[in-house]
Amino acid sequence: MPPLPSPTEDKGKAIQEMTEDDKAAVAAAEARQRSFERSLAGPSVGKAGLMRDQTDINRIIAEASKGSKYYLNQVRKDKELTEKIEWYQAKRDELMKMANIPKLESEAERILIEVEATRDLSQTIVHCDMDAFYAAVEVQRDPTLKGKAFGVGRGVLTTASYEARKYGCRSGMAGFIAKKLCPHIIFTEMHFDLYIAASKSVREVLLQYDENLMMASLDEGYLNITPYMNANDMTAAEVVSQMRAEVEAKTQLTMSAGIAPNRMLAKICSDKNKPNGQYEMEFERTVITKFMRDLPVRKIPGFGRVTERCLEGLGVETCGDIFTHRAELLVMDHWFGFRGLCKAYLGIADNNVAPGKREERKSVGVERTFRDKTDDEDILNELTSIAEELEKDLERLQYSGKTVTVKYKLHTYENKTRAKSVGKYISTSKDILPIALELMKRELPVRIRLLGIRLSTLKDLTIADRGIKGFFTSPSKKRPASTEAGNSRSTTPIIIDADDDTELMRMEREDEAEVMDMTADDSDNVDSPLPSDIGTPPPTSMFGKRKLSETHLLGPVCPICNKALGPGTSNIGLNEHIDWCLNRDAISEASKKSPAAKKARTDGKSTAKKGRDVKGTMLDWLKKS
DNA sequence: GTATTACCC
DNA sequence: GGTAGGGTAATAC
Numbered sequence: 001m002p003p004l005p006s007p008t009e010d011k012g013k014a015i016q017e018m019t020e021d022d023k024a025a026v027a028a029a030e031a032r033q034r035s036f037e038r039s040l041a042g043p044s045v046g047k048a049g050l051m052r053d054q055t056d057i058n059r060i061i062a063e064a065s066k067g068s069k070y071y072l073n074q075v076r077k078d079k080e081l082t083e084k085i086e087w088y089q090a091k092r093d094e095l096m097k098m099a100n101i102p103k104l105e106s107e108a109e110r111i112l113i114e115v116e117a118t119r120d121l122s123q124t125i126v127h128c129d130m131d132a133f134y135a136a137v138e139v140q141r142d143p144t145l146k147g148k149a150f151g152v153g154r155g156v157l158t159t160a161s162y163e164a165r166k167y168g169c170r171s172g173m174a175g176f177i178a179k180k181l182c183p184h185i186i187f188t189e190m191h192f193d194l195y196i197a198a199s200k201s202v203r204e205v206l207l208q209y210d211e212n213l214m215m216a217s218l219d220e221g222y223l224n225i226t227p228y229m230n231a232n233d234m235t236a237a238e239v240v241s242q243m244r245a246e247v248e249a250k251t252q253l254t255m256s257a258g259i260a261p262n263r264m265l266a267k268i269c270s271d272k273n274k275p276n277g278q279y280e281m282e283f284e285r286t287v288i289t290k291f292m293r294d295l296p297v298r299k300i301p302g303f304g305r306v307t308e309r310c311l312e313g314l315g316v317e318t319c320g321d322i323f324t325h326r327a328e329l330l331v332m333d334h335w336f337g338f339r340g341l342c343k344a345y346l347g348i349a350d351n352n353v354a355p356g357k358r359e360e361r362k363s364v365g366v367e368r369t370f371r372d373k374t375d376d377e378d379i380l381n382e383l384t385s386i387a388e389e390l391e392k393d394l395e396r397l398q399y400s401g402k403t404v405t406v407k408y409k410l411h412t413y414e415n416k417t418r419a420k421s422v423g424k425y426i427s428t429s430k431d432i433l434p435i436a437l438e439l440m441k442r443e444l445p446v447r448i449r450l451l452g453i454r455l456s457t458l459k460d461l462t463i464a465d466r467g468i469k470g471f472f473t474s475p476s477k478k479r480p481a482s483t484e485a486g487n488s489r490s491t492t493p494i495i496i497d498a499d500d501d502t503e504l505m506r507m508e509r510e511d512e513a514e515v516m517d518m519t520a521d522d523s524d525n526v527d528s529p530l531p532s533d534i535g536t537p538p539p540t541s542m543f544g545k546r547k548l549s550e551t552h553l554l555g556p557v558c559p560i561c562n563k564a565l566g567p568g569t570s571n572i573g574l575n576e577h578i579d580w581c582l583n584r585d586a587i588s589e590a591s592k593k594s595p596a597a598k599k600a601r602t603d604g605k606s607t608a609k610k611g612r613d614v615k616g617t618m619l620d621w622l623k624k625s
Numbered sequence: 626g627t628a629t630t631a632c633c634c
Numbered sequence: 635g636g637t638a639g640g641g642t643a644a645t646a647c
Contacts, residue, residue, distance in 0.1 A: 042637085043632080070637050156638045158634085171634080174637035217634050304632050367639060403626080413637085419627055452639085457626095 035312075036078050037062040039305055040071070044170045047298060057168035057181065064180045073413035081306060085313035088335065092314060095331040108326035108338070115342040120261065121283045123351045124236045126223045127258045127266035128206060128243075131275035133219035134159040136253050137198050138188050150186040151178050155369070158190065162275065195219075201251045209243050214353045220270075222263050224353040240278050261288075264349035267301055288347040293320035300344050311336070319345045359460045364399055365407075366390045367452025372411045374447045382451050383440055387433040390453050398462045400427035401455035404435040408443065409450035418443065425459045 018026070037058040038045065045054065065071040130136070134152045139145045139161075149164035151157040157178055160169040167182035178185050199218040206213050210223035225239050232239070236259045247255045258269025260281035265288065272279035281288065296318055298308045311317070314332065315325050322329060322345040330338050343349060366389045373379050383406070394400065404426075405419040418439040426432055436453050 044634095065637085068636075153638075155636075158638080172638085176636050219634080302632070306631060362642065365640075369638060371636095405627090415629080417628060421626060450638090454641095 032082070034058070035309065036074075039078060039309070040065055040074050042170055042172045043305055044172050054168070060168070060181060061173075061177055064177050069411060070174075070413055081309060085310055088310060088332065089313055091335075092328050092332055096328060099327070099331055101327050104327040104330050108330045111330070111339060112323075112326070112342050112346070115339060115348060116346055119285065119346070119348050120351055121285070122226070123224055123261060124226045124229060124283075125260055125263055125266045125351050125353060126209075126225050126236070126240055126243075127260075127263065127270040128202075128221050128223065128247075129256050129258075129267075129270045129274070130202065130219040131254045131256055132159055132162055132165075133198075133253070134190065134195055135161040137194050138191070140198075140252065141191060141194060142188070145186065145188065148186055149182050149184060150188055151175065152188050153190055154187060198251055198253060202247055202253070202255070205243065205247045205250055209239065210353065212354050214355055222266065222353045224351070237278070237280050240280075244276075244278065262347075262349040262351040263353070264301055265291075265347055268295070268299055271299075289345075292345060292347040293318065295319045297322075297344060303344070319347075359463065361397075361399065361458060361460070363454050363456040363458065364390065364393055364397060364401070365405075365452055365454030366393060367407060367450060367454075369409075369450045372447055372449055373451075374445065376444050379444070379446070379448065379451065380437060380440065383436055383453070384429075384433060386451060386453050387429040387436055390432060390455065391427065391429040394427045394455065398460070399455070399458045400425035400461055401459065402426070402457040403455065404432055404439070405454045405456065406436050406439045407450070407452040407454065408440070408446065408448045411447040411449050413449070416443070421457065427455075427461075 034055060037055075041054075041058045041061045045058070062071075065074070135150065138150070138152055145161070147163065148161065149167065149169070150161045151164055151169060151173075152159040153175075155175055157169065157171055157173050157175060159171050160173070160178065164178065164182055164185050167178075167185075169178040169182055169185060175187060195218050199215075202219075203213065203215060203221070206221055206223060209225055209228050213221055213223055215221040225236060228234075229236060229239055234242075240257045240259055244255050244257060247253065254276035256270050256274040256276060257278040258266040258272065258281070259278065260266040260269050261283055265281050269279040269281050281291065296308075297303050297311055297316060298305075300319070303311075311321075314328055314336075316322055316329070322341045329336060329341055332338075366386050368382070368386060370382070373382065402423070402425055403419055403421040405417055407415065407417045409415050420435050420439055422431075422435065432453065432455065440451075
């Protein structure tokens with residue numbers, strides 16, 4: 001019998017013997033593991049409010065995934081991301097070391113004030129979101145599902161019923177993982193035609209409240225109810241209550257809604273009292289900024305898992321942290337888009353609501369996942385079948401295009417794309433397939449689990465291509481009145497397959513990444529210390545082999561102006577350049593090297609030119625919430 | 626124009 | 635054993 005462990009060998013003692021550094025390392029490793037498990041759990045985890053102990057759920061998911069190729073791919077991606085974050089951190093430290101922090105902060109505040117000036121509280125925007133839409137429709141199809149934990153879709157869940165969500169099942173989750181979390185879960189097939197029909201019913205109701213309804217997908221949409229409120233002398237809450245009641249009466253489906261001055265806030269609000277609830281944001285600057293302050297950045301549409309982790313690496317978890325870290329974030333503008341972050345912090349975003357236009361479609365594609373294929377003939381046959389399906393879609397949707405992109409996913413889950421453009425618009429398998437085959441043959445041999453073809457650089461075939469002769473003749477094709485009664489915005493004569501509501505939906509959709517698209521308005525800001533191309537999410541190519549070899553070829557690249565400084569530039573030379581770069585733009589004006597630069601600055605159109613007292617007031621005002 | 630990545634539902 | 639498919643946009647070269 002082994003001796004009893006002596007008191008000095010117990011765990012407590014072992015921990016005692018750890019140095020502070022050891023403890024910190026253990027804590028960091030655990031945090032990293034949790035972070036990785038969170039990312040494994042899927043994109044929708046963390047977006048919606050977590051209900052139970054998500055950490056435990058994440059652990060079960062990680063356990064179930066372990067060892068699979070998918071898991072290994074996630075490990076690889078996680079490693080890359082971790083390196084990227086470390087790169088950002090090093091970059092930040094390097095830049096901050098030589099920066100004049102008070103100047104950076106005042107510049108950041110100047111930009112915040114500029115962004116604040118764009119706030120518009122005049123429009124009442126509503127985001128409508130059907131509750132577990134596909135699942136709710138499935139219950140109507142098969143009432144025995146009512147009250148049960150079930151998921152819609154095979155392989156991957158497109159929707160989980162609320163009962164299944166209690167166990168941690170989420171949309172986008174692998175079916176077998178859902179089964180681990182909830183062993184009694186039931187799976188149902190998708191019935192797209194039913195969702196389309198239900199969506200159409202919902203849309204008909206919503207259109208009565210705003211004829212410019214913007215559908216973001218089959219189950220959600222944005223409205224601007226300002227005119228309706230005025231015309232009917234109703235409050236926003238009254239309008240939305242009535243609208244939701246009307247939707248439920250007509251479809252027996254419940255809907256949640258958010259009311260706010262812009263689309264981003266409305267979308268966040270629609271989640272607040274889900275399911276079957278509504279939430280109205282007060283149309284008051286201080287209330288909005290207070291709301292944003294504690295909001296995790298991940299909640300903002302367009303901020304996904306990767307951005308979340310990158311920002312987390314810079315100490316930013318909530319929108320409030322954006323202000324706290326404004327100096328670091330400004331210096332990292334090129335990779336994080338400082339103005340976009342400002343908009344998130346201030347709760348400012350687009351409030352335009354307009355249906356998407358048909359001619360705005362960018363691509364049509366078909367892709368399929370299957371069990372690993374290695375046989376060349378199998379692969380090319382699959383490609384043929386995909387091309388035929390694509391032809392049907394193009395015919396149905398009435399598009400042709402010039403760029404063929406073949407996409408495949410290796411058995412390791414790595415994605416690849418190969419593209420080729422041709423001189424004329426094509427739309428048939430006869431034209432597309434040879435190009436796709438040519439692109440794919442060059443890749444053989446491969447072991448793949450997915451294959452797809454996408455056609456882009458589109459031409460809308462429903463726009464009559466009338467030549468100079470036909471210019472004055474009225475177009476022959478009219479939009480059927482039945483599809484979109486009273487859509488006065490549509491000036492282009494187009495024809496829509498009245499039965500194809502999926503297409504309609506897509507057409508009405510608009511860019512979801514509201515806060516990230518803030519590029520347009522600062523091109524004339526000569527005074528800005530920022531590179532002109534702001535508003536860019538972090539590219540992964542900023543580190544790693546390619547960039548390193550470039551550094552060898554081109555010399556170091558200035559992180560401020562992004563220019564290569566030429567081979568042989570020393571670190572000192574680089575630092576001098578960066579210093580100049582920062583100074584040039586008056587961030588480091590206080591170094592007082594150049595009175596001329598100071599003068600130029602004061603003469604500029606900057607909001608900050610009035611000096612310290614005004615700035616101080618502005619800062620207080622910005623912080624106030 | 627091509628390839629990759631992030632993001633959304 | 636097993637992790638979708640339809641898209642959009644941005645970036646670098």
